[in-house]
Amino acid sequence: MMQPGEASRTTTTTTLPQFPKSFWLESVDAIPQFPSLTADLKTEVVVIGAGITGITTAYLLAKRGVKVVVLQAGRILEGTTGHTTAKLTTQHGLIYHEFLSHFGEEKTRLYYEANHEALMFIRQTVEELGIECQFTEEDAYLYTSEDAYLDQMQNEYMAYAKLNITADYLLSNPLPFETKAAIRIKGQARFNPVPYLLRLIQEITQLGGQIYEGTTVVGATHEQPSIVKTKQGHQVTCSHVVTASHYPFNDIKGAFFTRLHAEKSYVIAARTKKPFPGGMYINAEQPTRSLRAVTIHGEPAVLIGGEGHKTGQALCTHQFYENLQKFGEETFGLTEILYRWSAQDVFTLDKMPYIGQQFSDAPHLLMATGYRKWGMTNSMVAAMLNMKIILGEKSPYEEVFTPHRFHADPSIKTFIQQNANVAQHLIAGKFNLQHKQLEELSPDEGAVVQVKGKRAGAYRDPNGELHVVDTTCTHLGCEVEWNDAERTWDCPCHGSRYTFQGEVIEGPAKKALTKLAAE
Numbered sequence: 001m002m003q004p005g006e007a008s009r010t011t012t013t014t015t016l017p018q019f020p021k022s023f024w025l026e027s028v029d030a031i032p033q034f035p036s037l038t039a040d041l042k043t044e045v046v047v048i049g050a051g052i053t054g055i056t057t058a059y060l061l062a063k064r065g066v067k068v069v070v071l072q073a074g075r076i077l078e079g080t081t082g083h084t085t086a087k088l089t090t091q092h093g094l095i096y097h098e099f100l101s102h103f104g105e106e107k108t109r110l111y112y113e114a115n116h117e118a119l120m121f122i123r124q125t126v127e128e129l130g131i132e133c134q135f136t137e138e139d140a141y142l143y144t145s146e147d148a149y150l151d152q153m154q155n156e157y158m159a160y161a162k163l164n165i166t167a168d169y170l171l172s173n174p175l176p177f178e179t180k181a182a183i184r185i186k187g188q189a190r191f192n193p194v195p196y197l198l199r200l201i202q203e204i205t206q207l208g209g210q211i212y213e214g215t216t217v218v219g220a221t222h223e224q225p226s227i228v229k230t231k232q233g234h235q236v237t238c239s240h241v242v243t244a245s246h247y248p249f250n251d252i253k254g255a256f257f258t259r260l261h262a263e264k265s266y267v268i269a270a271r272t273k274k275p276f277p278g279g280m281y282i283n284a285e286q287p288t289r290s291l292r293a294v295t296i297h298g299e300p301a302v303l304i305g306g307e308g309h310k311t312g313q314a315l316c317t318h319q320f321y322e323n324l325q326k327f328g329e330e331t332f333g334l335t336e337i338l339y340r341w342s343a344q345d346v347f348t349l350d351k352m353p354y355i356g357q358q359f360s361d362a363p364h365l366l367m368a369t370g371y372r373k374w375g376m377t378n379s380m381v382a383a384m385l386n387m388k389i390i391l392g393e394k395s396p397y398e399e400v401f402t403p404h405r406f407h408a409d410p411s412i413k414t415f416i417q418q419n420a421n422v423a424q425h426l427i428a429g430k431f432n433l434q435h436k437q438l439e440e441l442s443p444d445e446g447a448v449v450q451v452k453g454k455r456a457g458a459y460r461d462p463n464g465e466l467h468v469v470d471t472t473c474t475h476l477g478c479e480v481e482w483n484d485a486e487r488t489w490d491c492p493c494h495g496s497r498y499t500f501q502g503e504v505i506e507g508p509a510k511k512a513l514t515k516l517a518a519e
């Protein structure tokens with residue numbers, strides 16, 4: 001059997017697409033457009049963010065007869081939701097053993113049960129609404145190819161047993177390369193989130209919910225009723241606000257950006273020589289390798305994901321796609337790479353999502369973030385939990401996910417490490433002298449340059465036009481770095497991302513980078 005990493009046995013026969021594009025977003029005829037908010041409104045609940053969390057929250061509330069308004073800064077589904085690998089599973093990597101030691105048995109079991117309910121909810125919704133979204137039941141496998149991870153695999157399996165999670169410990173699995181051990185959970189699933197969510201959006205609007213795109217929220221008052229203010233100068237008065245974006249938009253008091261960090265990861269969708277054996281896979285070791293089947297244009301293909309790293313902290317992002325391509329060629333043999341795309345995910349200090357009341361003195365301001373790459377089920381957990389809090393219903397999950405927790409172990413150690421890393425980038429970025437000259441930039445090349453003796457960012461587009469921006473991140477002043485695979489400026493401190501023209505793609509930044517003249 002071939003081993004991943006045995007590069008000499010294979011030759012590259014495929015090329016990566018020049019530009020990133022998500023298959024999910026391309027798989028539907030059209031993504032509906034919604035207007036910007038151009039007047040003041042009154043409603044019961046404002047949901048900020050139209051990804052899977054925001055849309056599901058709005059859907060659940062609308063179904064219960066609550067008046068809801070969804071505000072999205074850019075286009076719906078354009079964030080992580082449109083760029084996931086879309087696995088629906090309670091198997092979230094090596095996590096249950098770690099959670100047992102940090103949170104104890106009861107809370108860890110509740111984490112599992114909440115995610116299991118989330119999986120059941122999606123299955124039921126797909127059936128109830130008859131949604132065609134490639135929902136397919138699959139077994140999930142956590143595997144390792146390294147002896148060094150066997151103890152951790154055993155510990156994880158024992159944690160499953162303690163939590164009554166039905167699973168099998170296997171010494172072999174269907175993958176066509178050698179592995180040392182695997183843990184299988186049966187009856188999980190995969191789907192395409194875009195047609196699924198478009199159907200929920202249809203339901204929301206039919207139930208009287210309103211969705212606005214191109215509407216950036218800049219603040220919300222702490223009193224109830226709260227007034228949500230938009231950058232465009234309008235306001236929505238409401239009884240509850242749910243922030244369903246990676247970083248809470250009103251984060252002065254909570255300082256959540258010091259307790260969260262953003263990571264990028266990558267996906268390629270490819271046709272393979274060897275047929276995919278079925279199942280969904282993720283390895284225990286680094287670099288991450290995530291595998292699942294998908295149907296593209298009626299033919300089978302494989303999604304190969306992984307290669308996570310902190311946003312803005314990689315010198316060459318193309319290498320991550322190339323590593324996935326190499327892995328695919330060595331394991332399944334690739335005949336064509338159809339798509340490549342990346343996703344950004346947010347991690348909390350203790351790896352448990354923050355869901356629920358954002359401020360202790362404002363119970364009507366709710367949040368949901370920190371899914372650690374397992375957003376397909378955790379987003380459902382968030383939507384169901386925040387709906388219950390709004391409706392005044394009890395939930396056993398409230399205490400598990402509360403954003404107010406701050407455990408000494410491991411949070412404080414991770415807090416110090418994380419913010420030392422931010423401080424390092426804040427200072428080092430200012431003195432990074434490895435600049436290119438503007439005239440050295442080729443078409444479709446970006447780099448840090450010097451303009452009038454100051455650090456700036458420049459991208460020469462394929463037509464030769466230069467786009468120059470001040471590289472000072474508008475969030476807290478770290479220096480953004482060039483992401484060559486996506487043609488974006490990414491901040492290494494808290495993960496803000498900007499287009500090559502400086503417009504915000506992802507927060508916590510709200511303001512665009514300052515444009516500079518090219519001379």
Ligand code: FES
Pocket residue numbers: 257473474475476477478491492493494495496507508509
């Ligand atoms: Fe916080 Fe850039 S995202 S400084």
